[in-house]
Amino acid sequence: MTLADARPGKKYVVVDIAGGRRVYQYLYDLGVVPGAVVEVLSSSFFRGPVRIRVGGTDIALGRGVALKVIVREA
Numbered sequence: 001m002t003l004a005d006a007r008p009g010k011k012y013v014v015v016d017i018a019g020g021r022r023v024y025q026y027l028y029d030l031g032v033v034p035g036a037v038v039e040v041l042s043s044s045f046f047r048g049p050v051r052i053r054v055g056g057t058d059i060a061l062g063r064g065v066a067l068k069v070i071v072r073e074a
Contacts, residue, residue, distance in 0.1 A: 001070070001071060001072070002066065002067050002068070002069060002070060002071065003038070003040070003050055003052070003061065003066040003067075003069035003070075003071050004043070004050055004063055004066040004067045004069075006040045006043065006050075006071055007040060007043075008040050008041060008042050008043055009039075009040065010039070010040055010073060010074075011037055011038070011039045011040075011073075011074040012037070012038055012039075012040065012071035012072060012073055012074055013035065013036070013037055013038075013071060013072055013073075013074050014032060014033060014034050014035065014036045014037075014038060014069060014070070014071055015034060015070045015071060015072050016034060016070040017032075017033075017034065017068055017069055017070070018068045018069075018070055019065075019068035023065065023068055026065070027065070027069065030054065030057075030059055031054045031055045031057065032052075032054055032059070032061075032069060036054055036055070037054070037074055038052045038053065038054045038071070039052060039053040039054075040052055041053055041058065043066075047063065048063065049061060049062055049063065049066075050062075050063065050066040
């Protein structure tokens with residue numbers, strides 16, 4: 001499942017990032033790396049950003065980037 005499909009209010013573990021080096025570096029700088037636990041704060045199914053909390057910091061990811069983050073439920 002991708003972060004874009006994740007349900008608000010739940011915690012997930014990042015399994016993989018299915019993107020190129022630039023996407024990986026962008027997410028790495030934000031702390032969204034394989035093994036990190038993220039909590040989904042809000043998400044709309046068709047458009048808009050996915051708001052997450054990782055390491056005590058709230059982040060908004062665009063849907064295109066969220067589709068590249070592979071997660072599993074924690």
